[in-house]
Amino acid sequence: MAGNILGTTVYYDADCNVEKLVGKKITVLGYGSQGHAHALNLKENGMDVTIGLRKGSKSWTAAEEAGFPVKETGEAVKGADIVMVLIPDELQADTYANAIAPNLKKGAYLAFAHGFNIHFNKIVPPADANVFMVAPKGPGHLVRRTFQEGSGVPCLVAVEKDPSGDTMEIAKAWAAGIGAGRSGILETTFRQETETDLFGEQAVLCGGVCALMQTGFETLVEAGYNPVNAYFECVHEMKLIVDLIYEGGFQTMRNSISNTAEYGDYLTGPKMITEQTRQAMRDVLKDIQSGAFAEAFIKDSKTGFPFLKGERAKAENHEVEKVGAALRNLMPWIKK
Ligand code: NAD
Ligand code: MG
Ligand code: MG
Ligand code: MG
Ligand code: MG
Ligand code: MG
Numbered sequence: 001m002a003g004n005i006l007g008t009t010v011y012y013d014a015d016c017n018v019e020k021l022v023g024k025k026i027t028v029l030g031y032g033s034q035g036h037a038h039a040l041n042l043k044e045n046g047m048d049v050t051i052g053l054r055k056g057s058k059s060w061t062a063a064e065e066a067g068f069p070v071k072e073t074g075e076a077v078k079g080a081d082i083v084m085v086l087i088p089d090e091l092q093a094d095t096y097a098n099a100i101a102p103n104l105k106k107g108a109y110l111a112f113a114h115g116f117n118i119h120f121n122k123i124v125p126p127a128d129a130n131v132f133m134v135a136p137k138g139p140g141h142l143v144r145r146t147f148q149e150g151s152g153v154p155c156l157v158a159v160e161k162d163p164s165g166d167t168m169e170i171a172k173a174w175a176a177g178i179g180a181g182r183s184g185i186l187e188t189t190f191r192q193e194t195e196t197d198l199f200g201e202q203a204v205l206c207g208g209v210c211a212l213m214q215t216g217f218e219t220l221v222e223a224g225y226n227p228v229n230a231y232f233e234c235v236h237e238m239k240l241i242v243d244l245i246y247e248g249g250f251q252t253m254r255n256s257i258s259n260t261a262e263y264g265d266y267l268t269g270p271k272m273i274t275e276q277t278r279q280a281m282r283d284v285l286k287d288i289q290s291g292a293f294a295e296a297f298i299k300d301s302k303t304g305f306p307f308l309k310g311e312r313a314k315a316e317n318h319e320v321e322k323v324g325a326a327l328r329n330l331m332p333w334i335k336k
Contacts, residue, residue, distance in 0.1 A: 005186070011157075011172055013181035020166075020173040021047050027080035028052070029073060029095070031059035033140030034113050035086035040066060041147045041178040052076025052083075074099035082170065084111040084134075090301035093122040104129065107163070109170055115194035118160050120294040131160040132171035135193055136180065143178060152179025156188045198288045203281050212272070213238060217320050231323040 003010040021042070028039040029052040036059075043049045043066075051063040052073045063070045070076075077083055077100050085092055085100070096117070104110065109130040117123040118131060125131055136143045138153040146152050155175045159167045175185040201207070216234035221227050244253035254262050287293045300307045315321070328334055 003184075005184075009187040011175075011181065011185040011187070013176055016172040016176035016181050016185070017169065018045060018173050018177045020169055021045075021082070021177055024048070024081040025079055026050070027076045027083045028086055029076065029083065029100075030086035030088075031057075031063040031068075032086065032088075034136070034143070035059070035140070036062070036066070037136075037140040037143035037147070038084060038086060038113075038134075038174075038178050039063070039068060040144060042174075043068070044147075045177045047177065050076050050080070072099075074103045077103040079105060080108060081105070082109040082111060082174075084113070084174075085117075086113055089114060089116045090298060092117045093298075096123045101126075109164075109167065111171070111174065114197060115158065115160075115190035116198075116294065119190045119194040120291050122294070122298065125161065127161075128163055130162055130164050130167040130170070132167050132174075133158045133160070133190060133193060134171055134175045134178070134180070135197075136178070146183075147179035150182070152182040154184040154186060155180035156186050156193050158188050158190050158193060160190050195285075195288050198293060199281075199285050202288075202293075203284050209238070214318065214320055217323075221319070227319065227323045228327065231320065231327055235320065235324060236327065 002015045003012070024047075026042060026047055026049045028035050028042075028049060031039065031051050031053060035051070039049050039051060049068060051059075051068045051070045052075070053060050053063065053070060055072055060070055073095060083100065083104065085096075087095060092112075100110075104126070107128050107130070109132060110125050111131070112118060112133045113135050115133055115135070118125075118133075133156070135156040135158075136153045137155065138146075143153045155178070157168070157171045157175050159171060162168070172181075172185060175181065213235045217227075217230045220230035220234065241253055241257075244256050254265065257265070284293075
């Protein structure tokens with residue numbers, strides 16, 4: 001039966017009726033990280049899945065070789081009962097206006113794996129459309145691999161619009177159909193999912209952690225230490241520490257490190273994350289909540305991503321990447 005974790009409703013396979021998807025015409029738009037995983041898992045659960053792609057898309061052959069009917073985006077939307085939009089967030093609004101909205105069947109279910117475009121009103125579906133989200137808490141290759149191994153990646157589910165009255169049932173069926181009912185399907189809202197996802201990736205997972213590792217590296221190199229030592233200590237070993245946290249939380253990690261490291265952890269952590277850092281996090285969150293971040297991101301994308309591409313080029317040419325490449329050559333076993 002449905003459980004509860006700290007106030008959040010959790011559904012498992014027994015709470016979901018995957019059969020609700022049987023007989024429905026399902027279209028998955030995009031065949032990238034998430035797209036291939038949702039589509040293949042549902043197909044292996046017996047569902048009727050068509051892939052929608054742009055003409056000339058690199059993914060076209062891959063989807064055909066996997067046995068899917070593949071159509072151009074607008075054609076794939078025509079007649080579909082459920083349309084899952086798994087194309088890059090910055091392309092969704094234009095694709096919705098040009099290819100999805102003109103072809104969307106009355107009363108169809110329109111679905112997403114991230115709430116960005118619905119939450120920030122970049123896509124405003126018609127009153128008759130049912131709108132839900134199934135957001136796996138892991139990349140697509142993991143959604144696919146765990147499914148094949150008989151388990152699954154936990155998913156968040158949310159319903160934004162429900163004129164049919166059964167949108168949550170369809171969302172749960174979808175989540176279970178891609179394997180999430182084996183580990184847990186957690187109920188949320190588009191707002192919660194979107195704002196926490198953006199905050200986490202910016203302040204902590206990607207922005208925060210990479211800036212911390214790179215600044216640690218630069219500090220040691222600037223002080224005259226060998227870049228090899230600097231890379232091992234500030235970048236390479238991050239995985240070993242994160243794996244321990246992933247397995248058992250901070251305590252498991254701290255049990256496994258030396259007392260020297262643990263003492264330094266408590267002494268120095270608070271000096272790195274100061275009141276100023278906390279305030280910066282609150283400010284980042286405000287920009288996410290107000291939609292200012294979303295506007296800036298969409299604006300950059302519409303002008304050919306000058307900021308994204310400029311920063312990407314700078315990052316690629318940083319010394320830390322050259323040192324990393326050289327050291328990884330010593331450890332060919334890192335690449336599976
Ligand atoms: P991706 O970049 O891996 O793949 C995008 C796919 O969309 C490609 O196959 C591309 O050819 C196709 N595409 C582009 N424009 C198209 C169009 N107009 N019509 C049809 N297909 C088109 O994208 P992704 O990382 O799988 O992200 C898809 C969605 O899933 C996003 O909303 C993202 O936020 C969400 N999401 C991603 C992850 C992840 O780990 N990658 C995790 C959870 C949620
Ligand atoms: Mg990407
Ligand atoms: Mg995320
Ligand atoms: Mg994200
Ligand atoms: Mg060390
Ligand atoms: Mg210890």
